[in-house]
Amino acid sequence: EIVLTQSPGTLSLSPGERATLSCRASQSVSSDYLVWYQQKQGQAPRLLIYGASNRATGIPDRFSGSGSGTDFTLTISRLEPEDFAVYYCQQNDYSPRTFGQGTKVELK
Amino acid sequence: EVQLVESGGGLVQPGGSLRLSCAASGFGFSAFGMHWVRQAPGKGLVWVSLLNADGSSAMYADSVKGRFTISRDNAKNTLSLQMNSLRAEDTAVYFCARHGGGVSHGALDIWGQGTMVTVSS
Numbered sequence: 001e002i003v004l005t006q007s008p009g010t011l012s013l014s015p016g017e018r019a020t021l022s023c024r025a026s027q028s029v030s031s032d033y034l035v036w037y038q039q040k041q042g043q044a045p046r047l048l049i050y051g052a053s054n055r056a057t058g059i060p061d062r063f064s065g066s067g068s069g070t071d072f073t074l075t076i077s078r079l080e081p082e083d084f085a086v087y088y089c090q091q092n093d094y095s096p097r098t099f100g101q102g103t104k105v106e107l108k
Numbered sequence: 109e110v111q112l113v114e115s116g117g118g119l120v121q122p123g124g125s126l127r128l129s130c131a132a133s134g135f136g137f138s139a140f141g142m143h144w145v146r147q148a149p150g151k152g153l154v155w156v157s158l159l160n161a162d163g164s165s166a167m168y169a170d171s172v173k174g175r176f177t178i179s180r181d182n183a184k185n186t187l188s189l190q191m192n193s194l195r196a197e198d199t200a201v202y203f204c205a206r207h208g209g210g211v212s213h214g215a216l217d218i219w220g221q222g223t224m225v226t227v228s229s
Contacts, residue, residue: 050215
């Protein structure tokens with residue numbers, strides 16, 4: 001099973017700041033199959049980024065994804081109030097599909 | 109509107125059974141694989157199961173293999189999860205989600221709102 005380790009566990013930032021979230025895989029994952037989701041409290045997850053770097057429909061361009069192999073990054077260039085949430089990476093390359101444990105972006 | 113709506117959650121005793129349903133609308137259900145994902149209270153997302161578009165091939169997390177069965181009725185646009193031999197550790201919100209096609213390479217692109225399953229005596 002591929003283990004995805006996200007860091008940091010919590011990121012305390014202010015609106016307008018840049019957020020950098022890391023997702024590290026226990027073995028190499030094809031970029032095509034690395035995905036990022038956003039989940040707000042009490043809501044279902046929402047697809048943000050697929051194929052490591054492609055924004056899903058309706059996702060603002062302040063969200064960007066990058067990386068390859070075992071190291072992937074989600075960047076939020078300037079935090080808006082609605083961006084404070086938990087972010088999960090996921091790999092769809094191998095079964096079982098696995099999620100990272102999440103990074104919470106909280107208001108400082 | 110593209111939508112997934114789960115139902116069937118509730119309180120069940122350890123060792124009991126429950127059947128979850130997910131009603132799809134607004135898209136060609138029979139053309140997409142479908143997942144179940146769960147989230148224990150205050151915890152992260154855990155993938156549970158995937159069924160391909162025609163229902164011929166299923167995958168399961170080791171933690172539910174042999175106890176849970178995923179199925180679908182494409183004529184009724186419905187996905188199901190039969191859960192048997194339930195344990196306390198199965199307590200979670202269960203989400204159904206669409207396996208995205210094309211260039212998304214299976215990203216879970218549409219999610220339901222979830223249904224809560226509580227396993228407790």
